[in-house]
Amino acid sequence: GESVGLHLPTLSVQEGDNSIINCAYSNSASDYFIWYKQESGKGPQFIIDIRSNMDKRQGQRVTVLLNKTVKHLSLQIAATQPGDSAVYFCAEKGHSGTYKYIFGTGTRLKVLA
Amino acid sequence: DTEVTQTPKHLVMGMTNKKSLKCEQHMGHRAMYWYKQKAKKPPELMFVYSYEKLSINESVPSRFSPECPNSSLLNLHLHALQPEDSALYLCASSQDGLRVAEAFFGQGTRLTVV
Numbered sequence: 001g002e003s004v005g006l007h008l009p010t011l012s013v014q015e016g017d018n019s020i021i022n023c024a025y026s027n028s029a030s031d032y033f034i035w036y037k038q039e040s041g042k043g044p045q046f047i048i049d050i051r052s053n054m055d056k057r058q059g060q061r062v063t064v065l066l067n068k069t070v071k072h073l074s075l076q077i078a079a080t081q082p083g084d085s086a087v088y089f090c091a092e093k094g095h096s097g098t099y100k101y102i103f104g105t106g107t108r109l110k111v112l113a
Numbered sequence: 114d115t116e117v118t119q120t121p122k123h124l125v126m127g128m129t130n131k132k133s134l135k136c137e138q139h140m141g142h143r144a145m146y147w148y149k150q151k152a153k154k155p156p157e158l159m160f161v162y163s164y165e166k167l168s169i170n171e172s173v174p175s176r177f178s179p180e181c182p183n184s185s186l187l188n189l190h191l192h193a194l195q196p197e198d199s200a201l202y203l204c205a206s207s208q209d210g211l212r213v214a215e216a217f218f219g220q221g222t223r224l225t226v227v
Binding site: 008031032034036041042043044045046049051089091093098099100101102103104105106 | 117119144146153154155156157158161163168169203205207210211213215216217218219220221223
């Protein structure tokens with residue numbers, strides 16, 4: 001299930017199921033997006049990226065979808081494993097000429113055995 | 114080598130202390146960043162250095178003072194901090210701040226101000 005409010009939104013999935021984590025971004029001029037995974041006590045780790053001239057990109061067990069019309073990004077994880085348990089952040093980088101990587105609020109993924 | 118190394122991993126300091134956080138990368142990246150992350154929150158940008166020059170200061174209080182001695186090193190000098198400054202401080206680097214490329218993050222320094 002999912003919860004919002006003062007706590008980090010949480011997605012709980014059964015091991016082996018597919019996970020979909022969503023992100024809404026704010027700047028329609030952003031042209032590059034990244035998904036990061038952050039495990040407890042560690043720094044964010046790059047998972048996959050996508051440029052604004054694409055709407056889908058696939059990696060190993062992960063797929064990122066970009067819908068520029070509604071400014072929405074999603075991360076799909078196939079066959080979710082216990083090691084996927086972490087907090088996932090999307091980050092946007094603005095039009096060329098900006099240095100900033102701006103992070104979304106994050107989603108905690110819990111994988112249930 | 115795709116690592117960004119931060120030291121120390123943990124730091125406890127009093128409000129009157131002066132301390133420094135260090136960050137190092139050997140990927141030839143020319144943009145380096147400091148982020149602050151509070152519990153259950155996303156990283157928030159503090160500073161960006163591009164080609165060893167400060168490019169962005171996100172209105173960070175002067176008790177935080179960044180320094181980029183060379184293209185591989187980034188420091189964050191801390192002085193007269195407040196308990197609310199306790200957080201995870203993350204360093205990151207990217208090829209060139211203006212390019213479309215991912216930023217690589219270090220493991221962070223967990224700072225506690227007492």
